[in-house]
Amino acid sequence: MMSLAQVEDHVRKAVELGVKEFYFTGGEPFLHPQIEQMLSAALAVGPVTVLTNATRFTPERVAALARLRDASPYSLELRTSLDGFSSETNDPIRGWGSFQRILHGIRLLLEGGFLPIITAMRSWPVDQDEAQLAGFRNLLAAMGYRYPRMKLLPSLKLGQEVRRDRGYAEHEYLTESMMAGFDPGHLMCSSGRIVSARGVHVCPILVDWPDSYLGASLHEGQAQYTLRHQACLTCYQFGALCANASSSAPSLEQTRRHGRDPS
Amino acid sequence: MTGQTRIGLFGGVYSNALALRALLQDAGMRGLDRLYCLGDLGAFGPYPDRVCEVLRATGIPVIQGNYDHSLGNGLADCRCGYTDPRDNYFAKLSYDYTFSRTSTGHKCWLAQLPAELRLTIGPWRVLLCHGSPRKTNEFLWETATSDAFLAWLFKRYECDVIVATHTGLPWAREVTVQAGCQAHAAQADGVPRSGWFVNCGAIGRPANDGRTTVIYAVLSLPHTMLRKPEVKFVRLAYDHERFAGEMRAEGLPEEFVQTILTGWWTTCNEILPAKERARGRY
Secondary structure (H helix, E strand, O other), X not given: OOOHHHHHHXXXXXXXXXXXXXXXXOOOHHHOOOHHHHHHHHHOOOOEEEEEOOOOOOHHHHHHXXXXXXXXXXXXXXXXXXXXXXXXXXHHHHOOOHHHHHHHHHHHHHHOOOOOEEEEEOOOOHHHHHHHHHHHHHHHHHOOOOXXXXXXXXXXXXXXXXXXXXXXXXXXXXXXHHHOOOOHHHOHHHOOOEEEOOEEEOOOOOOOOHHHEEEOOHHHOOOOOXXXXXXXXXXXXXXXXXXXXXXXXXXXXXXXXXXXXXX | OOOEEEEEEEOOOOOOHHHHHHHHHHHHHHOOOEEEEOOOOOOOOOOOHHHHHHHHHHOOOEOOOXXXXXXXOOOOOOOOOOOOHHHHHHHHHHHHHHHHHOOHHHHHHHHOOOOEEEEEEOOEEEEEOOOEOOEOOOOOOXXXXXXXXXXXXXXXXXXXXXXXXXXXXXXXXXXXXXXXXXXXXXXHHOOOEEEEEEEOOOOOOOOOOOOOOEEEEEEEEEOOOOOOOEEEEEEEOOOXXXXXXXXXXXXXXXXXXXXXXXXOOOOOOOOOOHHHHHHOOO
């Protein structure tokens, strides 16, 4: 687990490097006893997004988060995982009984004036997106979230998804020819770095792979990374998985032409 | 007392020829020294050729937005950067309409517009772009853009003032740029200096604030570094009811018409950060 001092140190270094925004993920960030101080340190210098399972919220905690939000000029985003709009669809993925606990957390956030981004892993074929999204929207509207913010994530064929769905096939790797003409701006690893208690990593998905470790400090972790893992294929296919919509845009693929002032 | 140069900056025209004409009149009354357009001439509104005609006739320098780039190069979509299916549905309706009604001559003109414009006004190095200096369709929202990132942009792109429009929501911020990192001569004393970021808003649709006016920016640049640049956002009233009527006559989505009539964004809300989203109605 990272200490508050470690987080503050990384935040300082990130500012020196011109950081645009911060994301907190875990495990579950709200299990950390000093998460509020950590968020406060980051919100003092930039926008913050927390990826949470929403099962640890109490009215007191939400009130504290609202104070942090209101004290900062930057946005505090709370991204809440919900993988189905019923117990039957969510709980097999997120754990038995989790559906009701998540809804309780979302309700508390709404009461605190938050507009959580409800993040669902796509456990259905892409062509069912609209019907599935409608299901989520109906559920959330019934809870008083009239215009819910939603984010769909593709399923990474790792961990329990290997058992639930399938793992990557042997041939599912990126090749050099696939990268020709591809804009790496789609990928979080082209502009973002992950810090853990151990140091700096290239990607949150690959944090446990030794070769994703880039060094002890953010200043050392700037090197480019070859997309050698199978999970890289999913990022290649679906774009920056971890970013909020407000910070991601598809490439314009334009040759920059530099103008001169005609006057 | 030394003088100053006052420039008018506008973008996100979105085919709103009525707002554009109101802007030209307003800028004339204010006696602004120059005007610059930061791109996205089409989208949203009716009769896209009209704004091209007006702008080309005036000779106002225009920067290429993502929409102009797509139209000019015959791309299949606007590269607006939306991620939500509903937002993309409306973006496509609007793009297909605009593409089919923009003349070939105007498309060729849009294709050759520059992606940025660098000006030197008095002691100030000004960079005009559409989204950000590094990416035409990058979103720089007020509550999702750190001071540190802006300071990095000023150093990386060697300028004192950056103006953009892409998100369509106006804001301005002065940030401290670390001493010793700039090429500028006045920096030789090592004193920390400032950079000014301005999003000039959009004149094509309201700023999601429940008001039907649209916004552009007037930037006053003193001819000495002893005084700071000043930014004023101008709220522009125009005949929005007539514009709504023209949109309906062209069969454009009622959701767009409602934005013009109410001042609230009805589409493209999913890209907003939390604080900007909370200020809107939807």
